[in-house]
Amino acid sequence: MQHHVSLRNLNTFGLESQAQSFEEVKSVEELTEILKNPDLKNTPKFILGGGSNILLTRDVDALVIKISIGGIEKVKEDDEHIWLHAGAGEKWHDFVMYCVEHGYAGIENLSLIPGTIGAAPMQNIGAYGVEIKDVVETVEAIFYDSAETRVFSKEECNFGYRESVFKHELKGKCIITGVTFRLNKKPVYHVEYGDIQKTLQEAGIESLSIKAVSDAVIKIRKSKLPDPAEIGNAGSFFKNPEIPEEQFNKLKTDYPALPGYPVSPGFIKVPAGWLIEQAGWKGFRDGSIGVHTRQALVLVNYGGGSGEEIKLLSQKIQKSVEEKFGISLIAEVNFI
Structure with missing residues (x-):
């Protein structure tokens, strides 16, 4: 130690x-x-x-x-699916690349998301119309107090938008050690989100493949998000808020360009990045910290900044968005 x-x-x-x-x-x-x-x-x-x-x-x-618990192994397979178990310490993107290379479909839209396998179900990570809950079979975790292992079914994980039982009822009670995924041998493509379709067309892709979709997602993410190895960041800092349809319609009157996506009956998801940009924060910089120039949803440390400074900046952003739009932004990043 x-x-x-x-x-x-x-x-x-x-x-x-x-x-x-x-x-x-x-x-x-x-x-x-x-x-x-x-x-x-x-x-x-x-x-x-x-x-x-x-x-x-x-x-x-x-x-x-x-x-740093590693390892990827096949659990079982049938004509349509394959079940893979991955250790919690495996890098998420490496696992996605492993699946793409072997022709296992279902997570290609989640390419280049930072973090590990263990954190993925905790956050129910998602991007471009796909969430990890779509492919999780079971999650293994060990309890602090008893040191006993329990296997959680997909249903027991209580997945929600960037939520799970591990972030709430079981927070601080257990540690995820591994995840079993059920992946498809026959791809079902999700290319209607973001700029995927446009990027595929620009690349001259005529026949879809999971590698083509993964490559498109990687290209989009690289064009919009800074590499943490170059500029310190944690990706999307805030969740995209879901607001009542009535509130959305009222805001749409004042802000006709306001984007929104129906997520459940009576609720609309609004891009947090758009709200932050409209509140004037995109490209903001204060010494060593700031808001990224290309993506307002990303707070950055240019070098030498402190966590407390970034926390205070996030609170200022929340306050200004609340005052301008009446929408409360919730941090996706965990403050320590």
Whole structure:
């Protein structure tokens, strides 16, 4: 076990934060050993995956456990589907690429999303008309108190928009160690979202394939989102709000260009990035932090910024959007 370890290179914002103590685990057995250690029973613990969805505003006065449980293996298959199990420490994009290369369909629209397998069901990650709940079969997790493993069915995960049981009822109670996915051997393409269709046409793609869709998504994401290796960020900072249709129609009168997408009876999803841009924040910079020049939904650390500064900026953005549109933005990033 290491002590007073810098987490700067373990979070995509590139923020400096010291872990009181630190341990990397590469197997469920290693994790179980830590949880069963009587000397660590009362030690606060913080689970770290890819560090792509956290905002470190302070030092972490806890035992930081870095989950590096790897491995991808076939569980079973039939004529239409294949079931793959992946360790929680596998990088999400690497897993997507593995599936694309082997012709397993269902997650190609989720290409280039940062983070790990373990964080994916927690957030119910999604993009371009696809969410992870569409392909999850089961989620394995180990409980802090008992060190016992439980397998959660898709239904038990209580997936919602960027939500799951692991973010609410089970928050701080268990650690995801692996996920089993059911993927398709016969692709069902989702190309009607965003600029996928346009990008495919520009690339001269006449016959669809999951690789073509993945390549299009990667190209779009690279054109809109900064690479964390170059500019510190956590991707989309806020959730896209879902508002009552009546409220949307009233706003549409004042703002005819306001985009909206029906998500459930009586509710419309509005792009948070559009709201932030209209409130004048796109490209804003204050010293080492700011709002990205190409995508207002992304808050950035240009180098040397602090988590507290980014937190305060996010609160200013929330306040201005609330005042202008009467819409409350909720952070997708977890504040630590």
